[in-house]
Amino acid sequence: MPALPLNSQNLPYPDPIHPIIVHFVIAMVFFSFFCDVVGYFTHNNRLFEVSFWNMFVASVAIFLAVIFGQFEAGLANNYEAVQPTLNFHTVMGWSLAALVAAITAWRFVIRNRKPLKIPPAYLGVAxxxxxxxxxxxxxxxxxxxxxxxxxxxxxxxMKQGALR
Structure with missing residues (x-):
C-alpha cells in the first residue's frame, strides 16, 4: 500500500487534529472545575450535573487527543533538542488520560451517592x-x-538538513 503524501506541515491532512481535540478537552476540564467550585460555594446542584457531563465527554475526548498526538508526533521530523520535551509531553498525555478517566469515575460515584454535594477532597484532586x-x-x-x-x-x- 503506498504511503499517503505529506503536506508542507508533514501531515497527510490539511492541519494538525491533535490541537483541535486538545483545546476541546482543556476547555471541558476547566469548565467542569469551574462549575464544581461555583456549585460548591453557591449550593447550586445543577452545576454539579453540568460538571459531570463535561468531565465525562472530556474523558472520552482525551483519549482521541492522545491517539492523534501520538500519530502526529510520529510524523513530525524530530530533532535532538525537541526529544526531551516531546517525551515528557507524551508521558504526561497518557497519564492525564488515565487520571481524567479515574476522576470521572470517582465523579460518577459521587453523582450517584450524593448528587447534591461535592466532597472537598474531590475539589482538591480536581x-x-x-x-x-x-x-x-x-x-x-x-x-x-x-x-x-x-x-x-x-x-x-528539517528537509534541507538545517536541523538535527
Missing amino acids: TFLICLVFLQVYLGSKLFWVYGLHVEPVVEA
Missing part, C-alpha cells in the same frame, strides 16, 4: 488535575512555539 493540565499546556505550547513541530518553515529546514 485542583491538582488543573495544575497538571496547565503543565501539559505549557509543554504543548513549547513544542509548537519553541520547537516548531508541524510548522512549515521548521519542516522545510
Whole structure:
C-alpha cells in the first residue's frame, strides 16, 4: 500500500487534529472545575450535573487527543533538542488520560451517592488535575512555539538538513 503524501506541515491532512481535540478537552476540564467550585460555594446542584457531563465527554475526548498526538508526533521530523520535551509531553498525555478517566469515575460515584454535594477532597484532586493540565499546556505550547513541530518553515529546514 503506498504511503499517503505529506503536506508542507508533514501531515497527510490539511492541519494538525491533535490541537483541535486538545483545546476541546482543556476547555471541558476547566469548565467542569469551574462549575464544581461555583456549585460548591453557591449550593447550586445543577452545576454539579453540568460538571459531570463535561468531565465525562472530556474523558472520552482525551483519549482521541492522545491517539492523534501520538500519530502526529510520529510524523513530525524530530530533532535532538525537541526529544526531551516531546517525551515528557507524551508521558504526561497518557497519564492525564488515565487520571481524567479515574476522576470521572470517582465523579460518577459521587453523582450517584450524593448528587447534591461535592466532597472537598474531590475539589482538591480536581485542583491538582488543573495544575497538571496547565503543565501539559505549557509543554504543548513549547513544542509548537519553541520547537516548531508541524510548522512549515521548521519542516522545510528539517528537509534541507538545517536541523538535527
